[in-house]
Amino acid sequence: MLKPLGDRVILEVQKDEEQNVGGIVIASNAQEKPQTGNVIAVGTGRVLDNGEKVALSVEVGDTILFDKYAGTEVKYAEKDYLVVHEKDIVAIVD
Amino acid sequence: MLKPLGDRVILEVQKDEEQNVGGIVIASNAQEKPQTGNVIAVGTGRVLDNGEKVALSVEVGDTILFDKYAGTEVKYAEKDYLVVHEKDIVAIVD
């Protein structure tokens, strides 16, 4: 299991299958990067300048929208995940 | 539904139709980007350094003027929205 630190959130990002446009296969690299993910783990919170900890505002199971290009890709147990900081989360999709 | 985080505001931006100048159609790309939008969702507020939360100064339904080039475009349920931070909102149009 991965336990994220601080204000980090680990996401599972839905990779679209290769699309077939008018008979032409477009490799997924050429497509727009997905901006939605499912939260699978959240950190223990952001530490303020005075030492207090603020719990994150997303929970495991939430579907979230995040800033394009945000996050770091990590590979764990043969699967790819995206780790984003809370400040890069735009909105919760309800 | 989209629930923005922190000091974010989600806007619906009025896209002008393609204009017809002297019989020549100008694609909307070549036109000036709009700077006005309608607030359709607001975040729970900005978190200060001491952990307090400050409510946003705009409300759902407000028409606002925002800085050119501010914001991130997001697509949700086949519609385009703009997400801006409160600091990028110039004024409320009353």
Added chain:
Amino acid sequence: MLKPLGDRVILEVQKDEEQNVGGIVIASNAQEKPQTGNVIAVGTGRVLDNGEKVALSVEVGDTILFDKYAGTEVKYAEKDYLVVHEKDIVAIVD
């Protein structure tokens, strides 16, 4: 009406007419940008790090001198305005 946010001030800037130098008309683009404006609306104040609000030090009706190149131009109701942050105001002209 435009209600500026935070420490913003909305100005009406006097655009000089095109000047006629020795019979040659100089388009106003080639002239120096004006640095004086009349305050027509002020924000509710700057928010400090501890959450307090500090009222602005200029008032509607003041004539002010502002830093060259400061501010964002906005168009509202067919008129052009300049929105500047309080920190870009150099002095009040009394």
Added chain:
Amino acid sequence: MLKPLGDRVILEVQKDEEQNVGGIVIASNAQEKPQTGNVIAVGTGRVLDNGEKVALSVEVGDTILFDKYAGTEVKYAEKDYLVVHEKDIVAIVD
């Protein structure tokens, strides 16, 4: 009259006359920029992060030395002034 804001100080800078070196006139542009000025107006003070105001440490009438290239030139009532922030003042010349 010009009333500077915040920690700004308005200076009258002594422009040296064109110098005549060995019969060759050197236009003042080619000379070193002056670094001394007389304070003709001071702002109401610097605002700290906690909202307190700290009075400036120079007074109207002081002669000061300021960092080369600091300040913004402003023109008012046909005269040129230099507006500098307190942090750009190196020393008071006594």
Added chain:
Amino acid sequence: MLKPLGDRVILEVQKDEEQNVGGIVIASNAQEKPQTGNVIAVGTGRVLDNGEKVALSVEVGDTILFDKYAGTEVKYAEKDYLVVHEKDIVAIVD
């Protein structure tokens, strides 16, 4: 022994052996940098702006995932270590 300062953590990083792909040896330089390490020493904690010390959230013996390109390589007693700041630790692998 190495005693790291502040919020630093010293890691032993597992270097993969040179891989043999289809009979071709790929030198380890050409491979992706490892992102996992074992904590062998932790600092005494991060010092807050108010002077308080916050203990680190990882312990000696933890396996951690860290940001690609984070850290400084140090050599000590003929072995290579990586020193990372706590903020560069993405997650604890449990």
Added chain:
Amino acid sequence: MLKPLGDRVILEVQKDEEQNVGGIVIASNAQEKPQTGNVIAVGTGRVLDNGEKVALSVEVGDTILFDKYAGTEVKYAEKDYLVVHEKDIVAIVD
């Protein structure tokens, strides 16, 4: 007299005479910049974020070592001085 502001210190820097290396005179420009100076005036202290003033840790008469390239040269009463901020002082030479 020059009264420095804030955390500034005014130094008299010993300029080495032109050196004569094997009969060749090396103009002092080509030599290494001096890094030692004598404190001839100190500011009233650094102002903290909370408005308190902290006295400087050097005194008039101290010989100090300062960072290469730190400081601003000023000319006063036909003499050259160097003004450095306290943070650029490396050590007091005792």
Added chain:
Amino acid sequence: MLKPLGDRVILEVQKDEEQNVGGIVIASNAQEKPQTGNVIAVGTGRVLDNGEKVALSVEVGDTILFDKYAGTEVKYAEKDYLVVHEKDIVAIVD
């Protein structure tokens, strides 16, 4: 004697002799810069934003490991020293 200011530490760095590799002398410039040093003087401590002073975590006599390229070289009494800030000290070698 050199008395460092603030959070500075003065180090004596062991310069390796020129190495002789297979009969070829490699000038020490071409070698890797050393990263270990002996503390010969420590500053009075880092000053926090609230004016408090925090003592350094290294002592005279410690052997320390510091970040490559950190520090400023100073020459004093014909010897070369390296002055580093506490934040550039990676670990104490025990």
